[in-house]
Structure formats: structure tokens, C-alpha cells
């Protein structure tokens with residue numbers, strides 16, 4: 001029974017009591033009052049009492065109603081604020097790149113976001129417990145350590161793809177911290193998962209690159225130092241050998257210069273700081289110009305050059321960069337070929353609106369184990385032969401990145417003992433936006449840059 005109801009009953013009982021006292025006093029003081037008068041007076045008193053009680057009840061009910069209204073409004077406001085906060089929190093949790101996993105003391109999942117499901121490869125089906133989202137013991141150890149030690153914990157995990165393939169291997173970092181509620185007691189664990197694969201891969205590439213560069217510089221430097229010392233130790237007087245020593249020093253410095261040029265060229269292209277200035281180019285005449293520049297080199301190796309590009313083939317490309325691609329490919333096809341061999345350049349326009357250029361040679365071919373790697377920096381099939389020819393092993397890496405910058409792709413086909421085909425597929429029409437402004441000079445014409 002409510003407080004108001006109790007008050008109304010008490011008020012009614014009080015008024016009925018007063019009426020009873022009034023009736024008694026009236027009978028004692030006015031015994032001679034006629035029954036009609038007594039009835040009229042009593043009816044008036046009862047009517048008055050009824051009016052007073054009704055007014056009281058109505059008053060109580062309206063105050064109860066407005067109190068209810070106010071509390072309903074407060075509840076509605078609180079619900080709106082809490083659902084707004086929940087939506088805000090949910091969108092923050094879902095928008096972050098890091099995976100978020102929150103569990104209670106019994107390892108039951110309280111929250112897991114999409115990034116965590118993606119990183120742990122659990123699919124869209126989210127489990128109820130931690131064990132259902134990862135089977136990695138290292139992952140569970142981090143959460144268990146936080147619960148037992150009530151302190152932060154961290155672990156680095158190596159996860160393979162669902163297919164177990166090594167190329168899908170991911171490096172994950174799990175950072176976990178205790179989840180403390182109002183009381184200060186540890187109620188669970190908050191775990192944040194980040195993907196370190198890209199960072200670690202970049203670090204590995206950087207280290208490999210540094211060790212390759214220092215390795216490439218060490219040999220010519222050691223040779224220069226040795227010959228300079230020989231000259232200082234009296235070799236300069238030896239007229240017969242002096243010029244030979246100086247020629248060797250010159251060859252080695254030229255090699256180092258080519259290496260430094262190629263490295264800075266490659267890093268400028270890779271970082272996107274090279275401006276491509278595409279113009280409409282007739283491919284046949286461009287190949288002829290490149291051939292003219294490489295003719296002395298071809299005759300030095302006894303190799304024939306053949307331009308089979310149709311006169312109608314035209315494409316949008318940066319003239320200097322396309323020449324650079326052709327020079328690198330044709331130079332390889334000449335220097336690794338045998339005397340009497342041929343280098344054939346051809347092109348076709350595909351139905352997809354691309355230009356497929358092919359640089360084909362007739363010797364020596366590349367084995368399949370090397371073919372997948374020849375576009376890597378510093379990769380050489382025959383290291384001694386390439387170095388002897390003055391190569392840095394960066395030519396094909398430059399070709400690949402220049403092709404990518406044009407929105408194209410570069411690949412190779414080969415058969416050992418028969419020859420190789422290097423294929424460059426470029427869009428016929430350039431994309432509306434070219435890569436960012438470049439630091440390299442604006443070269444035009446049939447410049448032969450590296451040989």
C-alpha cells in the first residue's frame with residue numbers, strides 16, 4: 001500500500017470518528033430535536049466530510065501523477081544519454097586498427113572488436129570464451145599472467161594464416177592490462193593486439209639493403225686502396241704498370257659511382273618523389289632511338305638488335321622513364337647473350353587497352369628458381385659475370401618500380417638454353433593523376449644513363 005493511500009484512509013477514518021463524536025454530542029445536547037432536522041443536519045455534515053475527503057484524494061493523486069511524470073522524464077533522459085554513450089563507445093572500439101579483447105575473471109569474452117577478429121582470424125563468429133578465439137598458448141599466457149599478477153603483460157606472437165602458408169605469417173604484439181572496476185578489484189583483462197608484420201618486414205628489408213650496399217662497395221673500395229698503396233710504395237715509378245693500376249682504380253670508382261647513382265635513383269622512384277610527365281609516344285621510333293644509343297655496345301658483344309614494333313603502336317608514358325626501362329632490358333639482353341645472338345623488341349595492344357612490350361633474347365635463359373627473384377634489388381644469377389660486366393644488380397629493380405609508377409606491371413618468361421622474354425604491360429592511356437613532384441632532373445631525348 002502506498003504512502004498516499006495510507007494517508008487517505010487515515011484522513012477518512014478521522015473524519016468518520018469526528019462525525020460519530022458530533023452525533024453523540026448532538027443527541028446529548030438536543031434530545032428534543034426532531035428526526036427531520038437531525039437528518040438534514042447529519043446529511044449536510046456527511047456531505048461536507050465527503051467533499052473534504054474527495055478534494056484531499058484528488059490533490060494527492062495529482063501530486064503523485066506529477067511526481068511519476070518527473071521520474072519518467074529523468075529515466076528517459078538517462079536512457080538516451082546511456083545509449084548515446086554506448087553508440088559512441090562502440091564506434092570508437094570498431095574504428096581503431098588495433099584489436100581489442102576484454103575478458104572477465106573466468107576468461108569469458110566481454111568485448112571483441114572486428115580488428116581483433118581479423119588479426120586472430122576468428123571469422124565473424126565470435127565465441128563466448130577466450131579459448132574459442134585463439135589456440136595460441138602465448139596469447140592465453142598473457143591474459144592469465146595479468147589475472148594472477150594483477151599487472152600489465154606483453155607478448156610477441158607469430159601467427160600463420162588459416163592455410164598455414166609462410167607468406168601469410170603475421171607478427172602480432174599483445175599488450176594486456178588489468179580491468180579494475182569501482183572497488184579497485186581486478187575484474188578482468190583488457191588486451192590490445194597490434195600487427196607488427198609490416199614494421200618487421202620493413203626493418204628486415206632495410207637491414208638487407210644496408211648489408212648489400214656495404215658488400216657491393218667493399219670490393220671496389222678494397223681494390224682502390226690496394227692499388228693506391230702500390231702506387232705510393234713506388235709503383236708510380238713503374239712506368240709499365242702505372243697506367244694499368246690507374247685504369248683499375250678508374251674502373252672501380254666508376255663502378256662505385258654507378259652504384260650510388262642507381263641507389264639514389266631507385267629510392268627516388270620508390271618514395272614516389274619522381275614526377276612522371278606522360279606524353280603520347282610512338283613506340284617504334286622510341287625503340288629505334290634506344291637502339292642507336294646501344295648500337296656500339298651490341299656490336300662490342302656481337303649481338304644483333306631487331307625492332308619489330310608496329311608503326312601504329314602509341315602509348316602515354318614518361319619518355320625518359322620509358323627509355324630507361326627499355327635501356328635496362330635491352331642492355332641485359334645484349335650483355336648476357338652470346339656472340340651472334342639477337343635481341344628482339346616487339347609490342348602488341350591488348351583488348352584490355354594495354355600495351356605489352358616484349359624484350360626477347362636468344363641466350364642463356366634463366367632457371368625458374370632465379371626467375372622469380374631477378375626483379376629483387378642486388379639479385380644476380382651469375383654474380384661474378386654481372387659484376388665483371390660492371391652491373392650493380394639494380395637494373396631490373398628500377399625497371400619494376402618505373403613500370404609500377406606508370407600503373408603497369410613487369411614480368412619475365414624464360415627457358416634455360418633458349419633465352420628470356422621480359423614483358424612490360426602498360427596502360428595505353430595515362431591515369432589522370434601522376435605521382436608526386438620529383439627530385440630528378442627533367443631528361444628528354446634518347447639519353448643512355450648508365451652505360
Ligand SMILES: Nc1ncnc2c1ncn2[C@@H]1O[C@H](COP(=O)(O)OP(=O)(O)OP(=O)(O)O)[C@@H](O)[C@H]1O
Pocket residue numbers: 328332333336361363364365366374379380381382386387390391392393394395396397420
Ligand atoms: N636477359 C637476361 N638473360 C639472362 N639473365 C638475365 C637477363 N636479365 C637479367 N638477368 C639476370 O638477372 C640479374 C639482375 O639483372 P639486373 O639488370 O637487375 O642487374 P645487372 O644487369 O646485373 O646489373 P645492372 O642492371 O646494374 O647493370 C642479372 O645479374 C642476371 O643474372
Ligand SMILES: [Mg+2]
Pocket residue numbers: 328331332391394395396
Ligand atoms: Mg641490368
